Amino acid sequence: MSPQLAVFFVLAALSVLGAVSLIFQKHPIHSALSLIVVMVSLAGLYLLLGAEFVAAVQIIVYGGAIMVLFVFVIMLLNAGAEEHTNISKMAGVAGIPLTVALAGFIAAAIARSNETVQAAAQTGAVASTKGISNMLFKDFVYPFELTSFLILVAILGAIVLAQRENE
Amino acid sequence: MSLLAANATLIITVVKIALLLFIVLTVNAYLTWFERKVVAHIQSRWGPHRVGPHGLLQPLADGVKFLFKEDPTPAGVDKFVYFLAPLLSLALALTAIAVIPFGPEPLHLFGRDIYLGIADLNIGILALFAITALGVYGIALAGWSSNSKYPLMGGLRSSAQMISYELSLTMSVVGVLLMAGTFSLREIIDAQKSSLGFLGWNVLSGPFPQILGFLCFFISAVAETNRAPFDLPEAESELVAGFHTEYASFKFAMFFIAEYTSMITVSCLCSILFFGGWLSPFPATSAWAWTHYLPSVILLPFGFWVIWDGIRYETIFGRVILPAIGTAIAVMGAAFVLRPAVNEFIQGPFWLLSKIFFFLFAYVWIRGTLPRLRYDQLMNVGWKLLLPVSIANVILTAGAMLVRGAR
Numbered sequence: 240m241s242p243q244l245a246v247f248f249v250l251a252a253l254s255v256l257g258a259v260s261l262i263f264q265k266h267p268i269h270s271a272l273s274l275i276v277v278m279v280s281l282a283g284l285y286l287l288l289g290a291e292f293v294a295a296v297q298i299i300v301y302g303g304a305i306m307v308l309f310v311f312v313i314m315l316l317n318a319g320a321e322e323h324t325n326i327s328k329m330a331g332v333a334g335i336p337l338t339v340a341l342a343g344f345i346a347a348a349i350a351r352s353n354e355t356v357q358a359a360a361q362t363g364a365v366a367s368t369k370g371i372s373n374m375l376f377k378d379f380v381y382p383f384e385l386t387s388f389l390i391l392v393a394i395l396g397a398i399v400l401a402q403r404e405n406e
Numbered sequence: 407m408s409l410l411a412a413n414a415t416l417i418i419t420v421v422k423i424a425l426l427l428f429i430v431l432t433v434n435a436y437l438t439w440f441e442r443k444v445v446a447h448i449q450s451r452w453g454p455h456r457v458g459p460h461g462l463l464q465p466l467a468d469g470v471k472f473l474f475k476e477d478p479t480p481a482g483v484d485k486f487v488y489f490l491a492p493l494l495s496l497a498l499a500l501t502a503i504a505v506i507p508f509g510p511e512p513l514h515l516f517g518r519d520i521y522l523g524i525a526d527l528n529i530g531i532l533a534l535f536a537i538t539a540l541g542v543y544g545i546a547l548a549g550w551s552s553n554s555k556y557p558l559m560g561g562l563r564s565s566a567q568m569i570s571y572e573l574s575l576t577m578s579v580v581g582v583l584l585m586a587g588t589f590s591l592r593e594i595i596d597a598q599k600s601s602l603g604f605l606g607w608n609v610l611s612g613p614f615p616q617i618l619g620f621l622c623f624f625i626s627a628v629a630e631t632n633r634a635p636f637d638l639p640e641a642e643s644e645l646v647a648g649f650h651t652e653y654a655s656f657k658f659a660m661f662f663i664a665e666y667t668s669m670i671t672v673s674c675l676c677s678i679l680f681f682g683g684w685l686s687p688f689p690a691t692s693a694w695a696w697t698h699y700l701p702s703v704i705l706l707p708f709g710f711w712v713i714w715d716g717i718r719y720e721t722i723f724g725r726v727i728l729p730a731i732g733t734a735i736a737v738m739g740a741a742f743v744l745r746p747a748v749n750e751f752i753q754g755p756f757w758l759l760s761k762i763f764f765f766l767f768a769y770v771w772i773r774g775t776l777p778r779l780r781y782d783q784l785m786n787v788g789w790k791l792l793l794p795v796s797i798a799n800v801i802l803t804a805g806a807m808l809v810r811g812a813r
Contacts, residue, residue: 295532303539
């Protein structure tokens, strides 16, 4: 087994374990911490594929900014341990078969695909910082700017809603 | 033997990590001594001076105290997170320093080129920001898991502060990145090379001098490392000791070491990004060749002074160890004069370390001079002053590069 494959299995196992623990943890902070584990091990997988820029941004944006906000809000609300309601029990009953079905579909799709999956297939030019910036600011500049405009609108909307409550 | 040769890169890296860890932890210990001494002199006091000559053994005494103090775990804490938080803080702070390159030339040992620095990443600065971004968790989780009011308030304050200042910290570097066109710290330094010495550094040169960027970066970095005057998370008059109130003994020491290691990382970054890293401030012409002997000019007299100072004491540490250290320093100084190759090799690390030392001094200097900000002032400075200025810096730099061409 090559070192890269070993690292892949460690990171993959970590991300799956983190995702499972995210669901089964009783306390929101523990769930948030599990999600951070998932984010960081995903970043490790990107790094393994040679997409170092995406890996760093994954940690900065998801692992850092977004999850800090999650943790911050949980701390601020001082949320306690999870409580089970009737609906959450129903979600458990319906959710487990659906999860199994989804996993089955994905496994079937992977098993039926004839192409061999190539690790690090399109790295280098496309995944490098230069490649990504070329795509964002040249090839797809209008969709990109439109998306940022949408996010700006969403932020302004949030501020307006928060201000209305104050008055 | 073949096993050694096959894994040489791995072994060298592990040795480098162990060595850097040892150096960083020692520097950390003596940084506390240095800080107490400098702050004391700013306030017309003597500072530590009982434990060993000039209080030089004080860090050792503190370390022993940290190790042997009772380590109670408060009732009702979230055990796992409570233990995780200091570990996370320390591990992330120490990881960050692995990205820093400490010298331009590799060391030729055992027929191999050994670079000074552990990981020379092509996304160096991004990796550093990624590590800094995760650093918030150590403090926030410590505050939350302690099951106590003051730490929770301290943790909340600290996460709010770090989120706010991370923005201007990152934005203020963009100017430098635009001018260098790379994320690699080594290439950022190389881009600042010029025949004019310090006039080529990012802070003074380029299409648009990065003086604004540097000021924003340094202020945000001081806030990011929770140091005075931005040490609100541990404002003792309001919050006892903030997020680490409930931590004792070595777990407290871990937060402490993490904070001082972050100070070192920030000082490294300031010198690398804005002050030319290992580049000499003097022009690279033959008229200025004498500046290559500056390390010796500093080390030789300093070594002799340490010897002379040591023998005045009556203790073993003063009579034996201090003169021994002095002799070692003087021999080092003499070796640099006598061996030109060694002297050339030492130039880069010498200038980088001098700049790092200056910024560490600036850290302590600011702490000894400025009073702590109020919380609303802190938020105003971050969002209404630093963020707009750093964004303006990005726009001005980009505009200047369009008009005057890249460098």
